Amino acid sequence: MTLTINLPPELEQYISEQAEQQGVSIEAMTLQLLTQSIISRQKQAQAIDVLQSWIDDEDVAEQQETGQYLLQVLDRDRLSERQLFPLEMEGVTW
Numbered sequence: 684m685t686l687t688i689n690l691p692p693e694l695e696q697y698i699s700e701q702a703e704q705q706g707v708s709i710e711a712m713t714l715q716l717l718t719q720s721i722i723s724r725q726k727q728a729q730a731i732d733v734l735q736s737w738i739d740d741e742d743v744a745e746q747q748e749t750g751q752y753l754l755q756v757l758d759r760d761r762l763s764e765r766q767l768f769p770l771e772m773e774g775v776t777w
Contacts, residue, residue, distance in 0.1 A: 698712050698713055698716065701716070754767075754768045
């Protein structure tokens with residue numbers, strides 16, 4: 684597909700500089716930047732979908748069990764004897 688775009692001077696300058704640095708044409712650089720942007724947005728959307736599925740997961744017992752396991756693991760292998768998540772502070776600071 685052929686596409687004609689009127690770019691603001693700043694954006695045109697940026698693309699021209701990037702193309703020159705990489706030794707490619709302005710068209711190739713523009714396509715590369717557009718492709719990277721689209722791929723980045725797709726990855727963001729996938730990450731958001733995964734996080735939302737975790738939020739929507741209604742298995743509260745499993746979530747609590749996973750949370751407790753995580754706290755235990757974080758406290759287990761420490762150089763210090765001081766716990767990050769002492770039981771007496773549950774509900775107060777975390």
